[in-house]
Amino acid sequence: MYKNLQWKIYLILGLVVVSLWMILPLNEKINLGLDLQGGMHLVLRVDTSKIAPEARAKASERALEVIRNRIDEFGVKEPSIQLQGVDNIVVQLPGVTDRDRALGLLARTAHLEFKMVSDDPEKLKEAISGAAPEGYELLYLDAEPFLVKAAPALTGEAVVDARVDFDQSAFGQPYVGFTLNAQGARDFARCTRENIGQRLAIVLDGKVRSAPVIQTEIPSGQGRITGRFSQQEAYDLAIVLRVGALPAPVVVEEERTVGPLLGQDSIKHGIRATIIGALLVFIFVLAYYLLAGLIANVALILNFIFTLAGLAYFHATLTLPGIAGLILTLGMAVDANVLINERIREELRAGRPLRTAISNGYNKAFTAIFDSNLTTLIAAGLLFWFGTGPIRGFAITLTIGLLSSMFTAIFVTRTIFEFLLSTDRLKKLSMVELIKQPKLDYIKIRYICYALSILIIATGAYAYFSRGQGMYGVDFTGGQLQEYSFQNSINIESIRNSLGSAGLGDAAIQKISGKNEVIIKTANDTVKKVNDQFDKDFPDNKYQLMRIEHVGPVVGKDLKSKALKSLFYSLIGILIYVGFRFRHFNFAAAGVIALLHDVAVTAGFLALTGREMSLTVVAALLTIAGYSINDTIVIYDRIREVIRTMPKVGLKDVINIAVNQTMSRTILTTLCTLLVVLALFFYGGEVINVFSFCLLIGFMSGIYSTVFIASPLILVWEGFNSGKNKK
Known part of the structure; x- marks a missing residue:
């Protein structure tokens, strides 16, 4: 056997052995994409237009850090978080299919503020009529209006820890307890000392979560945020407060979720x-x-x-x-x-x-x-x-x-x-020849x-x-695609009537041939509305949300x-x-x-x-x-x-x-x-x-x-x- 042939054979055999070693077992060596193992692919845009010009340069990098820390706290295995371009962050979350929780955790700004509430009923009436006094703003807790000072007495930047606890006096209702740093504790003590008998609104992302009356000075630098939380919501709120607020709001420009x-x-x-x-x-x-x-x-x-x-x-x-x-x-x-x-x-x-x-x-x-x-x-x-x-x-x-x-x-x-x-x-060397050379x-x-x-x-x-535009899918026109799989047979007319009851009569519906599956296309995010309506209209026909594709108009x-x-x-x-x-x-x-x-x-x-x-x-x-x-x-x-x-x-x-x-x-x-x-x-x-x-x-x-x-x-x-x- 010629030497040059020997090294060729050894090279091929060596490559085969190394390749088999690299790929076996397949389930451990080959990474599966989100479309195969299930999960979420998100493109988040950091909206720097709503923050001061001098803060815009580092906003995306800071947002990336905050989102990465939130995901680490969330406990996702092998996530991918990357900055794309100037203000886009690409997030991949393998195995995560609870989209509402994931979006709430990642897209929430978590801007925490403590604001004093005005007890002047006349000023409150003026604000409700649309003429808020200077230095004040009108916020709501559910349907209850609160007139609060525009300038916060304290912000979430002072929070160093947040945890979930349960109020035994309120039938085990969960709440989020927080601890402030040394400077925050001093500011909080001064605020509570000077405003005994007044209400302090705890505002998260522009919404009042609670507005307790200050009974006494709180020198410990500890407090609690109460509200109608589920245990999971309380845990997620504790995560975002513990990690810190995003430097600017983020917008979900693209989402692809696979069940x-x-x-x-x-x-x-x-x-x-x-x-x-x-x-x-x-x-x-x-x-x-x-x-x-x-x-x-x-x-x-x-x-x-x-x-x-x-x-x-x-x-x-x-x-x-x-x-x-x-x-x-x-x-x-x-x-x-x-x-x-x-x-x-x-x-x-x-x-x-x-x-x-x-x-x-x-x-x-x-x-x-x-x-x-x-x-x-x-x-x-x-x-x-x-x-x-x-x-x-x-x-x-x-x-x-x-x-x-x-x-x-x-x-x-x-x-x-x-x-x-x-x-x-x-x-x-024999070969079959069925196709002769034509002329x-x-x-x-x-x-x-x-x-x-x-x-x-x-x-x-x-x-x-x-x-026209009907030739293009949501990838190019923007909008949302939702695919549902039903346990029993379903017809398009039933789906159309159900969506019409939810105010989505203009949704495009496509039934997959040979399967109990339908694809629904809408202009906006309608997952919750569709799910609620399906729960109401098809209680005996269980369904699963197979995938979601959401693309913003810019993307x-x-x-x-x-x-x-x-x-x-x-x-x-x-x-x-x-x-x-x-x-x-x-x-x-x-x-x-x-x-x-x-x-x-x-x-x-x-x-x-x-x-x-x-x-x-x-x-x-x-x-x-x-x-x-x-x-x-x-x-x-x-x-x-x-x-x-x-x-x-x-x-x-x-x-x-x-x-x-x-x-x-x-x-x-x-x-x-x-x-x-x-x-x-x-x-x-x-x-x-x-x-x-x-x-x-x-x-x-x-x-x-x-x-x-x-x-x-x-x-x-x-x-x-x-x-x-x-x-």
Whole structure:
């Protein structure tokens, strides 16, 4: 055995052992995203417009510190709190599904003030009529009005401890006791000494919590806040007082809450889709390529292991779109193996010895594999740059998977072939050939194809723009989406009547086919109102809140802008790279027009089938752009080769020859990828159904546009340039 072969085998075995050590056991080594394990994703904006200009510079950093301390006190396992931009804080809380409590804990300013209450009834009447005396403000305790001094006698900054206790004289009612620092204790003692017999309002975030009469001086620096607290509310109030107030109010700009039931359901569907997709690909590749297919399947298994190891090494989070990326990578990894095997088949057909045929097959396939994967990586990189949450998880998984697939397809499979050849175990390499090389004239029918594409795109565009704002989901328009799962069957009319009773008659309602689940879309946060109404109207039909997605108008506009930028920059990146690699702008321009064609066709079918544009759809469109160019690059690579080997053949014939020579590869790779996408579509679950639908349409459009749009457009562009030169 050759030495250079030995180190290759040891390297592969070493990587396998290390990778298995890194990923096993899976439930401990792979971090699951919030959409799989349940939890909350929040984007909080620090509203610095309501504080003094000199305090704005450090407000976001101080707010981050306060929120982190509150979460630590709350006891969340492995939270993520990060500052994003100037005034946004991104918070991820795994396992937390009590949204009301979490939002109350994080978004509450907790600005505590002690204010003296005026006992002048005339001044109180003036304030109630809308003319509060100077230096006073009108506040309420439930419905009871209090006229208090605007300037506080003491603030919560003096609080050093807060705890929950129970008032035995009030049937164990919980209250929050607090302790002040030394200076606060002196100020509190002076205040109570000078105002015996008067009422002191304890004000939290602009609302009176209690207003006891001062009976005597309180020198201890200790007090209590009473009110109609539940035990949990009292504990949460103690946390925020103990940690301290936020320096400025915070606004929830984006919220994505996933219940544990939906997370478990997503994992189940994801695993099922992965197994079915993998089996379909394995069986097809093995049946078609025989021994070469078995070697390719070994590479696919290793690719799966290496991808998971990459996720574990970088401490990346596996999200539901990430699982989709994992499955999709499996289909796309076959692309390289098919390219290599088809090249080997061509070499064997040309009469080359087996060893030479294998060597030439790998060498000739390399540039096409490298170029096609790099263009997909451009799209994945932009997805990560502009994406958020689970979409970034998809981009990371896709990137690691593509890099791993290049290693396994090019290095691992070649090493196995070299091992079999060096040990004389491989004498003959047989492959099934169901798809013979055609001899069609694609250029001849190009105008029919152009007309067909224009008709399809125009129909889709009409449907798209006719829907107006209804074409966009809450990611881009802002608003709230709530998904409910009922124990028994439920019809839309009952839901509509129930929401109408709650004053939400304008809510959009969608029933999930085959399930007792409904999706409700409203302009504002209506969770409590909907829950209360459902409790009243459906007492015998238990329900669970599966997920909540809330996007503010500012974030919605920002996400829309980022989505357009990501699509634009991906097309520009692909245009520049293809133009650079093939040294012809007409190649690049034709390829990008074909990509735009696929994106437009997919968006059109999205509109025609009543689906919405969302961040998940944008991820699918970018994936389509990255994958669709793969087929185009393979044909471009073959055109370049034919031009070099047949310099006297005209461009029209060169294009037809190249497309015919690569047709079997184009059909086979698209078929393998469609097998995994179909598994995603039928078995991946409702959450990523629209994602897999887009891929299904986009990939089918991709094979059509590569053959009938991109390739003939090179000739059109060449003719256009020739005409300009003649002039």
